[in-house]
Amino acid sequence: MIEFQGISKTYRIGKIEVKAVREVSLKIEAGEFVAIMGASGSGKSTLMHLMGLLDRPDQGRYLLAGQPISGLSDDELAALRNRLIGFVFQQFHLLPHMTALENAELPLIYAGQREMVGKARRELEAVGLSDRMTHRPNELSGGQQQRVAIARSLVNDPLVIMADEPTGNLDTRSKEEILAILQRLNREGKTIVMVTHEPEMAAHAGRIIQMRDGRIIADDRRGEGVPSSAAEGAGPARPPKRPYDFLKVVDSTHQAIAAMITHKMRSFLSILGILIGVAAVIAMLALGSGAQASIEQQLSSLGSNLLRVRPGRSFVQGVALESGTVTRLTPRDIDAIHRLPDVRRVSPSVYGRVQVVYRSSNANTTLEGVNIEYAPMRASEPVAGRFFTQEELRTRAKVAVLGQTVIQELFEGADPIGQTVKINLINFRVIGVLPAKGASFGGFRDQDDIILVPVTTAMKRLLGKEYLDAVYVEGASADVLDALQEEILDLLVRRHRLINQPNADDAFDIRNMADIKATLESTTRTMSVLLGVIAAISLLVGGIGIMNIMLVSVAERTREIGLRKAIGATQGDILMQFLTEATLLSLIGGLIGIGVGVGISESLAFFAGWAVKISLFSVVLATGFSLAVGIGFGLWPARQASFLNPIDALRYE
Ligand code: ADP
Numbered sequence: 001m002i003e004f005q006g007i008s009k010t011y012r013i014g015k016i017e018v019k020a021v022r023e024v025s026l027k028i029e030a031g032e033f034v035a036i037m038g039a040s041g042s043g044k045s046t047l048m049h050l051m052g053l054l055d056r057p058d059q060g061r062y063l064l065a066g067q068p069i070s071g072l073s074d075d076e077l078a079a080l081r082n083r084l085i086g087f088v089f090q091q092f093h094l095l096p097h098m099t100a101l102e103n104a105e106l107p108l109i110y111a112g113q114r115e116m117v118g119k120a121r122r123e124l125e126a127v128g129l130s131d132r133m134t135h136r137p138n139e140l141s142g143g144q145q146q147r148v149a150i151a152r153s154l155v156n157d158p159l160v161i162m163a164d165e166p167t168g169n170l171d172t173r174s175k176e177e178i179l180a181i182l183q184r185l186n187r188e189g190k191t192i193v194m195v196t197h198e199p200e201m202a203a204h205a206g207r208i209i210q211m212r213d214g215r216i217i218a219d220d221r222r223g224e225g226v227p228s229s230a231a232e233g234a235g236p237a238r239p240p241k242r243p244y245d246f247l248k249v250v251d252s253t254h255q256a257i258a259a260m261i262t263h264k265m266r267s268f269l270s271i272l273g274i275l276i277g278v279a280a281v282i283a284m285l286a287l288g289s290g291a292q293a294s295i296e297q298q299l300s301s302l303g304s305n306l307l308r309v310r311p312g313r314s315f316v317q318g319v320a321l322e323s324g325t326v327t328r329l330t331p332r333d334i335d336a337i338h339r340l341p342d343v344r345r346v347s348p349s350v351y352g353r354v355q356v357v358y359r360s361s362n363a364n365t366t367l368e369g370v371n372i373e374y375a376p377m378r379a380s381e382p383v384a385g386r387f388f389t390q391e392e393l394r395t396r397a398k399v400a401v402l403g404q405t406v407i408q409e410l411f412e413g414a415d416p417i418g419q420t421v422k423i424n425l426i427n428f429r430v431i432g433v434l435p436a437k438g439a440s441f442g443g444f445r446d447q448d449d450i451i452l453v454p455v456t457t458a459m460k461r462l463l464g465k466e467y468l469d470a471v472y473v474e475g476a477s478a479d480v481l482d483a484l485q486e487e488i489l490d491l492l493v494r495r496h497r498l499i500n501q502p503n504a505d506d507a508f509d510i511r512n513m514a515d516i517k518a519t520l521e522s523t524t525r526t527m528s529v530l531l532g533v534i535a536a537i538s539l540l541v542g543g544i545g546i547m548n549i550m551l552v553s554v555a556e557r558t559r560e561i562g563l564r565k566a567i568g569a570t571q572g573d574i575l576m577q578f579l580t581e582a583t584l585l586s587l588i589g590g591l592i593g594i595g596v597g598v599g600i601s602e603s604l605a606f607f608a609g610w611a612v613k614i615s616l617f618s619v620v621l622a623t624g625f626s627l628a629v630g631i632g633f634g635l636w637p638a639r640q641a642s643f644l645n646p647i648d649a650l651r652y653e
């Protein structure tokens, strides 16, 4: 069954070499009950790990049921351990978060034989634990835990049971129970290899091998426990390849959920890390694109190809005092500008603050006097009612077109058209409602908080102004704007007799609205980038959090990984389990994060009135990134652990 030919194993710690097993040759026949004895450090455990395929020898040949094992891969060894060998360890090595039954079933899962769960139940009954199936290891006595471990070692019907000091941690009564079970198994045909340093335990074995300093110094065979040739011949055929079928995914999901529930705090922290990252990204990007959208809307409502002319502020009083008035714009300047060939539309503008009253409501708002070309120029065609007419302009009619904010403040849902409001105590008829131009953002004023009236009415009846505050000029196309700017300046300088005056060019302030747009746009872009950077940082911090927790989680569970490998998990199985776990954690965190992010964005919009725009892109980006971070950082340490020798992983402290 087991044949060692000159097997050696040397451990190296720095420069020191420990020859744990030196050129051991031995044969164990099927059906034997072998006790390996010796002082502590004599190499008993190492010898057993080599026999149990938990470790590879440095030298020598190992034939298991007549077949050499040296050429087999790690995964093939795992499959052989799973099918042929059952392990019982001094420390029991049960998985703490699983019930007795789940622990006993574990090798079946790695054998792809879940349908045989009844076998685990039967084995537990056979070791006298029929009433402890759903208990967890910490609810069982040491002897009971070891009996669960024996049931686990038997569940795949192995040829050999290898027990390393199985009674080392137990009281006398439990010792006897365990020993009785091992003897019964041996009578039923199982080969048993048991490491022990207690002579009274060894006395029950059919053969006692004594070790000292890595060598066998005695090998006594006794009468009883004669090898039964019956079990011979059931050699280790190459294990069948186990496909990653659907059940396997179900199993690893089940294992992952069980592990997550066991480590509630850690799972919660992982989820929290991802959650914060995802929520931050979604909220930040929603704010950024909301601001951008709101500014774009305001920009488009400015109108296009627009120039704004205002009296120059920087005009120095080098001119004689009485000509201080020469830079003031008059309605006749409008007509002159209108005659320029590249001009499409012109509107004057005077503005000021006014008090409006409708019944018991009143509001303080901006009033602007304009002409009828203003509406098409500034995208201000009324959405209800109408704009004023040329006739009303001529007659200084007391009619007003109201912005959305004014309407909200005064009318509370009532239809404003045809109503009379008092503007600075003068009665005006409301004839139209302006389109919404977008909520104000940051320092920009609310463009909907406005009343438009004929410019003539504004100047003569309301504001008492003789001059215009500004003139809006719409060019024929975007290409002519630069030239037009010059032409208007020339025209005004001539009309106001400023030729040859110093600083004549500063007498009027002519701005291309496209320049203002460009400035605004670059400001928003800067802000979006800034928000994006903050979001990226929070994702990164979240990612580092996940990595830490995953690293701790894997380190903490190295022994679990070792145990799983010892009973037959392949590297793929281990990776699969951790991958499922990391994916589940990231997914849960990501989904809650989306909810929280959307919630934050919506409440910012609702309570603070900020413009937000949640984009699918940000949701996909944030979730994708967190998944990648969670899985990447979770998988990497798991991969390291899955490469460990099972025995090194089991010994990990
Ligand atoms: P026993 O089980 O008989 O007490 P072991 O087989 O555990 O002895 O150990 C035999 C020798 O090998 C000891 O000197 C021990 O210190 C050394 N040894 C065992 N495992 C390792 C290891 N992983 N690294 C280094 N030395 C080891």
Ligand code: MG
Pocket (backbone or CB within 6 Å): 044, 045, 046
């Ligand atoms: Mg030992």
